[in-house]
Amino acid sequence: MTERGEVLLRATDVVKHFPVAGSPWRRGARQVVHAVDGVSLEVRRGQTLGIVGESGCGKSTLGRCLVRLTDLTSGRVELAGQDITTLSRRRLRPVRRDIQLVFQDPYSSLNPRRRVGEMVAEGMEVAGERSGRQISARVAELFELVGLSADHVDRYPHEFSGGQRQRVGIARALAVDPQLIVADEPVSALDVSIQAQVLNLFADLQDELGLTYVFIAHDLGVVRHVSDRIAVMYLGEVVEVADADDLYEAPAHPYTEALLSAAPEIDDGVTAIAPERIVLVGDVPNPVNKPMGCPFHPRCPHVQAKCTVERPPLREVAPGRSAACHFPLVAVAGRPAAP
Amino acid sequence: MVRFALARFGAAVFVLVSISVLVFLIFFATPGVDPAARIAGRNADQATLAQVQAEFGLDQPLPVRYALMMKHLFVDRDLTSFVNRGVLVIPQIVHAVPVTLSLVLGAAVLWMVVGVAMGTLAAAWRGRAADPLIVLVGVVGVSIPVYWLGEVVNLVTQSRLHDSVFSWVPPLGYVPLTQNPAQWALRLLFPWLTLAVLYAGIYARVLRSEMMGALDEDYVRTARAKGVSERRILIKHALRCSLIPIVSLFGLDFGALVGGSALLTEVVFGLPGVGRLTYTALQNLDLPVILGTVLYAAFFVVLSNALVDLVYAALDPRVRHV
């Protein structure tokens, strides 16, 4: 198990619902997308929390809630002990410097008509703590730090390749000396070889600057690679949280098990291949009409009667790991594991 | 689909009522206008004024006045013009509608056929010499003002060449379809062509760019991979999907034209349509007629928009299931 540091970010029972745009004639039966449905998480300083799940599981919305890019329906988010959920826009501003976002699409998140150097400098200009000369020097330093050349500051986004643009996005995030970076699918738009370079950059920056990451991705290999702890999401809920190695070695939730089993592995003659693949039937249900009981029960290969009526809470199933399952695959102390 | 249609028409009725309220408020409830004096006419005696006041409930609260006004307009149909005493508003509009409808319907058929054909051919022949040529023809059509083109057509067909090539062209004016179908068509022929030239050009251009986009879509590539012929791809896949924006464009244009935007064409060709009626009423500040024509125009705009939405739903299954 990884050593436990101070908790930097704590989310408690975060809920985010979006109303479905309905007809004005049909009032009353207003439908709601349960994008994030009661998520509690902790991220410790200097560590990486990976959030993994399939499309529509609410992982990106959760990411936006954590940095308060969107307002929460309910619940609270604390950064270093300070509740940031209810801060006014003005009081939020200093907090924003501590948390930065890195987006998936490195192209659409950069303004095509501005020089990349200006965009990286922007955060520092807003903060207003450095002189113009200091800012230029810092921008050049940041470019070197993320593996770009200081000569690149005067170029426009279209002059960069996808990987380089993602480096610019990272430089921009680093410009205000954040403590926490929330990265939403930062490498999924990149080619395999470039993806590896950017993942290495994330690792190096963490080692050098002591950054804390929340790393949101759908690729199980990528999440495993970067994360110390991993939260698995399904239909707006966290179904399992555990240290990365524990989770991959012995998943406690059947969804985690199926997800891991479904990921196509490379048989390179060195890595052990999973004996049998679990192929789930059906698709992820609509987050508007979530199933009763356990949200995963309609697709669960181990489903039992209880699962269809009672929603399992996220509870500790072994030291340092929790799962939201009535019959976890990892033995709970004093309880038998699922048959 | 039926529920969708009902909901859509419910919304249309709601919009129409709102427009009538708005128009009523603007014309008859604005300070500084004494409707009683206007309705009763110049030099009316006190008794007439009082009668008018009572009949239109001018001393009563606004909602009652609105209801009475609508009653006079649509139920009793005895609202008269301020300017031409004794001329009723509704029959005037009723007379003008067939003229405008004949003009716009005929032109619409022409421009749709020509526009869709030109747009499709241009898209099919992209990269060849015919494509820019079609585009050019379209641009010329769009750029010529309709009143100028109309006058030139009149000049040529009615005077300069009237004795030789165009001796078959009847004089300007309108003959009802029920009275003489051949004369109806013949008299409207040049107005139709003039109006259609403008819109055919626009439609060809819009359709061409839509189809160019559609031909780059993944589904066209899939159709090709299936072994579907280029012609079938063009018609069944690309054109079918590109018609969707054309239909909404058509609905807007058609509604507006029937509602009075064909004014210039009507004036140039001496057609006593709704556009000309509105034009005259506006010049004389003939409030009852303006009220009538505005409501009439709103009716057509709203109706054609509702129809567009229905056609839309028929063309595009994605709309149906929202």
Added chain:
Amino acid sequence: MSEPLLEVEDLRVSFRSRRGTAVAVDGLSFSLAPGEVLGVVGESGSGKSVSMMSMLGLIRDPNCTVEGSARFRGSDLVGMADKDLRVLRGRDIAMIFQDPMTSLTPVYTVGWHIAEQIRVHQSMSKARARARAVELLAEVGIPDPARRIDDYPHQFSGGMRQRAVIAMGLANNPSLLIADEPTTALDVTTQAQVLDLLRRLRRDHGSSIILITHDMGVVSQLADRVLVMYAGRAAEEGPRQEVFHHPRHPYTWGLLGSVPRARAPRVRRLPAIPGSPASALAVPSGCAFAPRCRFAHDQCAERPPLAGADHLDACWLPRDRRHELRHSLDEVATAAGDPGQQSIIVPATEEFE
């Protein structure tokens, strides 16, 4: 060895543009036996899709030139009249594409699409084509196919749409199915379902499959043979197990090293390939991979031939030292992350586009 179904020889696809001639596929040769699954892997711009599409005449760009030969059952697809090629497309060779969201015409039902595929190539009544469409949907695992056949594409989920597209491809029992990134746009669990389906189809129908993907895992699951492409050229080709267990080309090493694994022991840094993929406008005249290769030497200025018996590769490095060289790469990766070094960041040597 049996007669190959498809034999591609020296295929070259180039695009003329204002900035010069872009060579998307440069002398590609491979052959495909009946019933074989060939996985074609490479990054974007490696020419893997373009090569397949050009053979089928699916590239309509007038500035595109296709040279070489691609013999399908003896007749050359390159240079074949579109009229004749059209008969093969969708009947003998089916191709499906990456994004199931956009690959069906939105205004027609799923059943209409399948019936169109059948009726373009066979004279069959509408009713029979419909019955066949229901059968096909059932075969690819769409629940309640008799009802779902009248659904429009937007009413299907992504995974179901990809199944429907596959059902359409199979409608005329093609002897070759070309699947271009068939699972890339899908979620992991849905991807597993589609991979399962492809595996089953291959077993039941015995058709050959060319699987184009950037995902080494997908190829490793499904392919008999693997072709690794880089900058429009074949870098390595061979039986799957050979290529994955004993890869010979430094590019393949890099690709395999770049993929973070879900099950292998965790490493802090990945042995990434430096730089970015070669631009099709400026492919080096020698080995295309040389500018990114840690083992590049003088000889690499000359283009290496694709050489070997069953397992081929295009590299000048001595065969017997490859294994040892590959393992030296892992050390480079970990060394770069060593905090003892002055700067731990390896600069990106990517070139500007």
